[in-house]
Amino acid sequence: MTPRTVTVRVPAKVNTQLSVGPARPDGFHDLANVFLAVALHDTVTVTPADDLRITCTGPDAAQVPLDRTNLAARAAELLAARHGIEPRVHIHIDKDIPVAGGMAGGSADAAGALLACDALWGTGASQSQLLDICAELGSDVPFSLVGGAALGTGRGERLTPLEVGGTFHWVFAVADGGLSTPAVYREFDRLTPDAPEPAAAPALLDALRTGDAKALAATLTNDLQAPALSLRPSLAETLAAGTAAGALAALVSGSGPTTAFLCADAEAAHQVAAALTASGTCRAARATTSPAPGATVLTD
Ligand code: C5P
Numbered sequence: 001m002t003p004r005t006v007t008v009r010v011p012a013k014v015n016t017q018l019s020v021g022p023a024r025p026d027g028f029h030d031l032a033n034v035f036l037a038v039a040l041h042d043t044v045t046v047t048p049a050d051d052l053r054i055t056c057t058g059p060d061a062a063q064v065p066l067d068r069t070n071l072a073a074r075a076a077e078l079l080a081a082r083h084g085i086e087p088r089v090h091i092h093i094d095k096d097i098p099v100a101g102g103m104a105g106g107s108a109d110a111a112g113a114l115l116a117c118d119a120l121w122g123t124g125a126s127q128s129q130l131l132d133i134c135a136e137l138g139s140d141v142p143f144s145l146v147g148g149a150a151l152g153t154g155r156g157e158r159l160t161p162l163e164v165g166g167t168f169h170w171v172f173a174v175a176d177g178g179l180s181t182p183a184v185y186r187e188f189d190r191l192t193p194d195a196p197e198p199a200a201a202p203a204l205l206d207a208l209r210t211g212d213a214k215a216l217a218a219t220l221t222n223d224l225q226a227p228a229l230s231l232r233p234s235l236a237e238t239l240a241a242g243t244a245a246g247a248l249a250a251l252v253s254g255s256g257p258t259t260a261f262l263c264a265d266a267e268a269a270h271q272v273a274a275a276l277t278a279s280g281t282c283r284a285a286r287a288t289t290s291p292a293p294g295a296t297v298l299t300d
Pocket residue numbers: 027028029030031137138139140154155156181182183185
């Protein structure tokens with residue numbers, strides 16, 4: 001019997017290394033993208049319905065499109081089309097990941113909807129078929145499905161899983177309003193006309209493998225940080241406030257404007273989160289940990 005409802009939990013991500021190459025003829029950029037899933041989650045629930053419908057709850061719900069431009073709707077449509085069925089499903093997103101924040105929230109919803117619809121419809125797609133659909137939906141979507149830690153090459157969609165030897169403690173400072181990812185990449189192109197071909201940094205991979213937070217702090221890099229700061233100069237104040245409060249390292253998360261602070265332990269993370277909240281340089285600050293598992297079915 002097929003289930004009546006399926007709920008999937010999907011993590012956010014931070015990029016511990018985001019090295020960006022020159023723009024390709026297709027407009028995308030080759031990346032060396034070291035993804036780490038973090039324990040902030042969206043929850044996607046699917047239920048049979050007369051037509052494809054999306055609803056959303058959560059603090060940022062008003063910013064989420066509820067039409068077929070939502071990546072979760074496109075995920076359901078693509079899976080249905082591949083299996084010759086109609087996407088008659090109500091997708092409900094309980095959103096805790098910042099919207100347009102550089103934490104792959106939209107990608108998480110797409111991966112979550114895909115896995116949930118696969119279970120609801122009994123389509124039985126293999127992991128590699130699901131990953132193919134994810135890559136068609138967006139560069140970060142495959143990683144949202146698998147979680148943990150991985151090196152993304154190509155435009156970020158070709159994944160090699162990475163070992164992580166411990167728990168890392170992070171604080172994420174949520175900014176007011178989002179930043180457009182294409183706009184941040186365009187600014188990167190303007191600021192970096194001669195970008196070299198990107199490559200993963202061995203020291204960073206070692207730091208992940210050994211679970212050494214200080215070593216990881218020394219190797220975190222994000223090529224989209226300078227363009228994000230150029231478009232949103234006030235983020236420099238948030239980064240400075242987190243560093244002053246004792247974070248081991250501060251950086252823009254992905255294309256921003258969320259900022260990420262790596263901390264020595266859980267206590268330091270709570271102190272940094274409290275200081276960032278009090279600083280008035282961000283809308284909210286959240287302490288969390290990594291790595292986190294990828295999209296996971298909770299009930300079916
Ligand atoms: O793949 P996704 O739809 O998430 O990408 C959103 C936008 O980000 C792309 O349209 C492109 O402007 C930019 N991008 C890029 N190079 C990548 C990934 C994304 O230029 N590797």
